[in-house]
Amino acid sequence: MRTAAExxxxxxxxxxxxxxxxxxxxxAVCFTAMAxxxxxxxxAADSREVGELARAAAHEAWRIxxxxxxxxxxxxxxxxxxxxGRPVVVDQETAALIDYAAQCHALSEGRFDVTAGVLRxxxxxxxxxxxxxxxxxxxxxxxxxxxxxxxxxxQIIVPPGMEIDFGGFGKEYAVxxxxxxxxxxxxxxxxxxxxxxxxxxxxxxQAPWQVGVERPDTDREARLLxxxxxxxxxxxxxxxxxxxxxGRRYSHILDVRTGWPVPEVPRSVTVAAASCVEAGMLxxxxxxxxxxxxxxxxxxxxxxxxxx
Amino acid sequence: xxxxxxxxxxxxxxxxxxxxxxxxxxxxxxxDSAEQPFELDSALLYYKENPGRVQTIEPVVSLKKDFGDQxxxxxxxxVDSLSGATPNGxxxxxxxQTFASPSSTSLVPQAGKKTTLYAIAPGNLPQDPHFNEQRxxxxxxxxxxxxxxxxxSFGGHVSTEHDFDSFATHADxxxxxxxKNTTLSAGLSEExxxxxxxxxxxxxxxxxxxxxxxxxxxxxxxxxxxxxxQIMARNWLMDLNYSYDHSQGYLTDPYRILSVLxxxxxxxxxxxxxxxxxxxxxxxxxVNKVAFGPTVLxxxxxxxxxxxxxxxxxxxAHLRIDLGHGVYLEPHLRWYHQxxxxxxxxxxxxxxxxxxxxxxxxxxxxFIGTTAGLKLGVTIGRYGEVSLRLEEYQQRPxxxxxxxxxxxxxxxxxxxxxxxxxxxxxxxx
Numbered sequence: 019m020r021t022a023a024e025x026x027x028x029x030x031x032x033x034x035x036x037x038x039x040x041x042x043x044x045x046a047v048c049f050t051a052m053a054x055x056x057x058x059x060x061x062a063a064d065s066r067e068v069g070e071l072a073r074a075a076a077h078e079a080w081r082i083x084x085x086x087x088x089x090x091x092x093x094x095x096x097x098x099x100x101x102x103g104r105p106v107v108v109d110q111e112t113a114a115l116i117d118y119a120a121q122c123h124a125l126s127e128g129r130f131d132v133t134a135g136v137l138r139x140x141x142x143x144x145x146x147x148x149x150x151x152x153x154x155x156x157x158x159x160x161x162x163x164x165x166x167x168x169x170x171x172x173q174i175i176v177p178p179g180m181e182i183d184f185g186g187f188g189k190e191y192a193v194x195x196x197x198x199x200x201x202x203x204x205x206x207x208x209x210x211x212x213x214x215x216x217x218x219x220x221x222x223x224q225a226p227w228q229v230g231v232e233r234p235d236t237d238r239e240a241r242l243l244x245x246x247x248x249x250x251x252x253x254x255x256x257x258x259x260x261x262x263x264x265g266r267r268y269s270h271i272l273d274v275r276t277g278w279p280v281p282e283v284p285r286s287v288t289v290a291a292a293s294c295v296e297a298g299m300l301x302x303x304x305x306x307x308x309x310x311x312x313x314x315x316x317x318x319x320x321x322x323x324x325x326x
Numbered sequence: 327x328x329x330x331x332x333x334x335x336x337x338x339x340x341x342x343x344x345x346x347x348x349x350x351x352x353x354x355x356x357x358d359s360a361e362q363p364f365e366l367d368s369a370l371l372y373y374k375e376n377p378g379r380v381q382t383i384e385p386v387v388s389l390k391k392d393f394g395d396q397x398x399x400x401x402x403x404x405v406d407s408l409s410g411a412t413p414n415g416x417x418x419x420x421x422x423q424t425f426a427s428p429s430s431t432s433l434v435p436q437a438g439k440k441t442t443l444y445a446i447a448p449g450n451l452p453q454d455p456h457f458n459e460q461r462x463x464x465x466x467x468x469x470x471x472x473x474x475x476x477x478x479s480f481g482g483h484v485s486t487e488h489d490f491d492s493f494a495t496h497a498d499x500x501x502x503x504x505x506k507n508t509t510l511s512a513g514l515s516e517e518x519x520x521x522x523x524x525x526x527x528x529x530x531x532x533x534x535x536x537x538x539x540x541x542x543x544x545x546x547x548x549x550x551x552x553x554x555x556q557i558m559a560r561n562w563l564m565d566l567n568y569s570y571d572h573s574q575g576y577l578t579d580p581y582r583i584l585s586v587l588x589x590x591x592x593x594x595x596x597x598x599x600x601x602x603x604x605x606x607x608x609x610x611x612x613v614n615k616v617a618f619g620p621t622v623l624x625x626x627x628x629x630x631x632x633x634x635x636x637x638x639x640x641x642x643a644h645l646r647i648d649l650g651h652g653v654y655l656e657p658h659l660r661w662y663h664q665x666x667x668x669x670x671x672x673x674x675x676x677x678x679x680x681x682x683x684x685x686x687x688x689x690x691x692x693f694i695g696t697t698a699g700l701k702l703g704v705t706i707g708r709y710g711e712v713s714l715r716l717e718e719y720q721q722r723p724x725x726x727x728x729x730x731x732x733x734x735x736x737x738x739x740x741x742x743x744x745x746x747x748x749x750x751x752x753x754x755x
Contacts, residue, residue, distance in 0.1 A: 118344070
C-alpha cells in the first residue's frame with residue numbers, strides 16, 4: 019500500500035481522495051490539501067460510511083484552502099489584500115479567524131503578526147545563500163503591524179501596501195475543523211493529520227495512536243515517535259526553510275520588528291495542546307523566542323519536544 | 327494531554343482564543359455549505375388610506391447570494407392584495423349618482439351581459455367600492471465585476487395582475503476611477519406592459535353612456551440613466567444621477583372617468599379619460615450621505631419634469647442615529663410637490679367640445695405630499711436585523727373647490743392620508 023506522501027506525489031492537486039484499510043479495524047483516507055499530504059484515520063470498517071466521511075473531510079480541507087489561500091486570486095484573503103485601503107466586509111468565519119489573529123497578536127506582545135507576509139517579497143527560504151540586503155528589508159518593515167489594520171467586525175480596512183494571510187494557523191485550523199466535522203457524523207475514534215499537524219477526538223479502544231512526527235534534518239533523520247490519544251499536536255520548524263551564508267543559518271522565523279530572522283531558533287518544536295490551532299500557536303510563539311524557546315515552553319508548562 | 331501543573335496566563339489566553347475560534351466556526355459552517363452566506367430579507371408592509379379607502383398587506387421576500395468575487399445574485403418575490411374603495415374620477419354631486427363597476431359589460435341589465443352598479447349618495451366622492459387587485463411580482467438581478475474597475479449588472483422583472491402584466495429588463499455598467507473614489511455608471515432599461523381591463527379597455531375619451539370597449543392594449547417604457555458617485559471626504563459620499571424615460575402606447579387609466587358639467591355645475595354625463603400616447607420624463611437626483619461617527623445623515627433632492635407638463639420637486643432626509651448595543655433609530659422626512667398635467671381638470675364643461683386629452687386622476691393634479699416617519703432597528707446576533715417602520719403620508723391637492731353654484735361647499739378633491747407600517751427582518755445563513 020502506498021503512503022499518503024506517495025499518493026500526494028502521484029497526484030499533487032487532484033481533487034481526489036483515497037481510502038485504504040489498515041490492520042483490523044482502521045481505515046485511512048488520504049488526499050492532498052494546502053500543499054501537504056493529508057491523512058485521516060478512522061476506527062471503522064464499514065466502507066459506505068467511510069466513503070461519506072472521507073468526502074466530507076476532503077471537501078472541508080479544500081474549502082478552507084480555496085477560501086483562505088493567499089495564492090488563489092479568488093480567495094477572501096486575496097480580496098482583502100487587493101482592497102488597498104477600501105473597507106471589506108467579511109463573513110462570519112473570516113471574522114472569527116481575524117479575531118483569532120488579533121488575540122494571538124496581543125498574547126505574543128506583537129511578535130505574531132498576520133501582516134508579516136510582506137517580508138516574503140525579499141526573503142525566500144530555499145536553502146540557498148541569497149540573503150536580502152538590509153535596505154530592502156528595512157523598506158518592508160513599515161508595512162507590518164496588525165495594529166495598523168482597522169478591524170471593526172465585520173469590516174476590515176487594510177492600508178495600501180499592507181497584506182494579511184492566515185498561513186500561521188490555516189492548516190492547523192483545517193485540522194481542527196475536519197476533526198469537528200467528522201465528530202458530528204461519526205462516534206468512533208478519529209485522527210486527522212495534515213502534514214504533521216494533527217488532532218484526535220480519542221484513541222481507538224485497543225491502543226493509543228502511534229504517531230511518527232517527521233523531523234528530517236539535513237544531517238540526520240530524527241523521527242519522533244509519540245503515543246497520542248486526544249487533543250492537538252503541531253510542529254514548527256525550519257528543517258527545509260532556511261538560508262545559509264558564511265556559516266550562519268537564517269531561519270524562516272522572522273522578527274516583525276526588524277524584518278530579520280530570529281536568531282538561534284530550534285530546528286523544530288513539537289507541542290501538544292487541547293487543539294491543533296492551540297498547539298501550533300504555542301510552537302510558533304516558542305520559535306519566536308529564539309534561544310529562549312524551551313524556557314518559554316517550560317514557563318507555559320506545555321508538553322513539548324524540541325530539536326536543536 | 328495531561329496538565330498536572332496549572333497553565334500559565336498566556337496559555338489560558340491562547341486556549342480561550344482557540345476555543346472561541348473553533349466553537350464559533352463550528353456553529354457557522356457545515357461541510358457542504360457554500361463559501362458565502364445567503365442573505366434573506368423579509369418584510370411585511372401594511373398600507374392603509376383614509377377610512378374606507380384602499381388598504382393592502384404586502385409580504386416581500388428577497389434573497390441574495392454572493393458567489394464570491396463580488397458576483398452577486400439577488401431576487402425578490404412579492405405577493406400583494408389591494409382592496410377597498412378607490413375614486414373613479416367623477417366629482418361629488420348634489421344628486422345621487424350611479425356607476426357601473428369595471429367588471430360590467432353593460433350599463434343596463436340585458437341578457438348575456440353583466441351589470442354591477444354602485445350608487446353614490448349626494449355630496450360624496452364617487453368611489454368604486456369593489457376595487458380588489460391581487461398582484462404577484464418577482465425579479466432577479468445578477469451583478470459581477472469585469473476586471474478590477476468595471477462592474478456589470480443585469481436583471482429582469484415580471485409582475486402579473488388579472489388586468490395588467492409587466493415585463494422589464496435592465497443592464498447597468500459602472501466604472502471606478504481615481505482609486506475607486508469616483509464611479510461613473512450608465513444603464514438602459516426596457517419595459518413592456520399589457521393592459522387588459524375587466525370587460526375590455528374603454529375607448530379613450532368616449533362617452534360613458536355609450537360604454538364602448540375595445541381589446542387589450544400595450545405600452546413600452548424605455549429608459550436610460552447616467553450617474554456619478556464621488557467620495558468627497560472620508561465620511562461624505564455624493565451621488566448625482568440623470569435619467570430619461572420614454573413611454574409609448576396605452577398610457578390611459580382604463581378605470582378613470584370625468585364628470586361633464588353644465589354652467590351651473592349639474593352633471594350632464596361622464597366621459598372616459600384620454601391621455602397622450604407618449605410621455606417623456608427627465609429626472610435629476612442628487613444624494614449626499616454623511617457619516618458623523620456611527621450616525622449617518624442621508625439628504626437628497628430630486629427634480630423631475632415630463633412632457634405632460636408635470637414638474638416635481640422632492641426633498642428627503644433620513645438620519646440614522648446609532649443608540650449603541652445594536653439599536654438604531656431613523657427619523658425620515660420627505661416633502662414632495664408637483665404641478666398638474668396640462669390636460670388635467672376637475673371636470674369637463676358641457677358647453678364646449680371635449681378636448682383631445684383629459685383626465686381628472688388626482689395623481690395628475692397639483693399637490694403637495696409630505697411623509698414623516700420613524701424606524702427602529704435592532705441588530706440580532708452578528709448579522710441579523712429586525713426593524714419596524716411607521717410613517718404617515720399626507721397629500722394635499724391645491725385645487726379642491728369650484729365656483730360653480732352646484733359645487734359650492736363640496737370638497738372636490740379631498741386630502742389623502744395614508745398610514746404605512748413595515749416590519750422587516752433580515753438574516754444570513
